[in-house]
Amino acid sequence: MLCVRAPGRVNLIGEHTDYNDGYVLPVAISLETRVYARPREDTRCILYSDTLDEQAEFDLGAIPEPADLPSGFVRYVAGVAWALQRYTGRTLTGIEATITSRLPLGAGLSSSAALEAAFAVLWNRLDDLELNQGMLAILCLEAEHVYAGVQCGLMDQAASLLSEVGHALFFDTRTMATQRIPLPSDWAIVVADTGKPRALAESEYNTRRAQCGAAVQALQKLLGEEVRALRDISPEQAALYLPLVEEPARRRARHVIGENARVLEFLNALRHADAARVRRLMLASHASLRDDYEVSCAELDVMVEACMHAGAIGARMTGAGFGGACIALVERAQRERFLTLAEQHYRARVPHYEPRFWVCEAVGGASMCPEV
Ligand code: GLA
Numbered sequence: 508m509l510c511v512r513a514p515g516r517v518n519l520i521g522e523h524t525d526y527n528d529g530y531v532l533p534v535a536i537s538l539e540t541r542v543y544a545r546p547r548e549d550t551r552c553i554l555y556s557d558t559l560d561e562q563a564e565f566d567l568g569a570i571p572e573p574a575d576l577p578s579g580f581v582r583y584v585a586g587v588a589w590a591l592q593r594y595t596g597r598t599l600t601g602i603e604a605t606i607t608s609r610l611p612l613g614a615g616l617s618s619s620a621a622l623e624a625a626f627a628v629l630w631n632r633l634d635d636l637e638l639n640q641g642m643l644a645i646l647c648l649e650a651e652h653v654y655a656g657v658q659c660g661l662m663d664q665a666a667s668l669l670s671e672v673g674h675a676l677f678f679d680t681r682t683m684a685t686q687r688i689p690l691p692s693d694w695a696i697v698v699a700d701t702g703k704p705r706a707l708a709e710s711e712y713n714t715r716r717a718q719c720g721a722a723v724q725a726l727q728k729l730l731g732e733e734v735r736a737l738r739d740i741s742p743e744q745a746a747l748y749l750p751l752v753e754e755p756a757r758r759r760a761r762h763v764i765g766e767n768a769r770v771l772e773f774l775n776a777l778r779h780a781d782a783a784r785v786r787r788l789m790l791a792s793h794a795s796l797r798d799d800y801e802v803s804c805a806e807l808d809v810m811v812e813a814c815m816h817a818g819a820i821g822a823r824m825t826g827a828g829f830g831g832a833c834i835a836l837v838e839r840a841q842r843e844r845f846l847t848l849a850e851q852h853y854r855a856r857v858p859h860y861e862p863r864f865w866v867c868e869a870v871g872g873a874s875m876c877p878e879v
Pocket of ligand 1: 660
């Protein structure tokens, strides 16, 4: 029996920048998805999710179109198979597989990217495809675009496949250059889930992406064709030219341009374990996502407030938004006190959702586990 593990992620900073050719700084976390698989003699894939208690199947010889598959986990697996087959020109080996996950679904921790990464690594091994983790990330992204219909960027797949133990992953989504940034060993990563499932995330996500595209077009008219993405605009240019761009594209662009600058500053702050600067940057990121990008919600705002009240070094929403989780950095020695205070503060203000907290370690990218 083969076993593969793939982690979810939180993003320290760099939100909604990845589809604008920008910078991101995610951490792969110790909430993982595992797949146990047995190869078959034919091309059928029989899948069972023990988290959802659901079974699904499809044939690699004739992978159904996305619309002909039920929504849910099978789409991601079929999407990965489709992308791998298209890229390699080969037909993959059929499998019987059980999926099990500690990653909560819909909490903005990239359970879908983890699922894709797990199957990509599995087939890469099973069929000796010899693709590197970066290529697997690109193919997983294609699966997400075509089979899940979300026009997301590459952050989640990169985090799940390219991360290293104890490090955050600085990832340049234009060049795909990576840098592993060590995390201060006395800081803990806490995921604070609001309990509010992400609503509207998909349609609003694609709308935000289109609005960023509109901002690029307007800026191209003002500054020339070399503006290929919001990544190409400096904060100084933004101050001069954004007032000439129409709303809401103007505020969306202001968030993205400011956020890219914040990621670069955050790298330095993290290297020096500069708590004051980390706090300022995380809170500025959250405020910009709330006010300019408009992807936060009352529950996420209260959770950030709860985390700061409980003594976090810094906190902000993480992932696409509209519900889901916050990331908080917390002094390791203070974490028990932090958890108690943050939960109390949140529950007192948001009685209708069940918050959850996880203290996570930074783990390495998706890999095969020892044979079981
Ligand atoms: C989702 C997407 C990512 C990224 C974030 C926002 O998690 O899958 O590609 O765009 O939202 O930063």
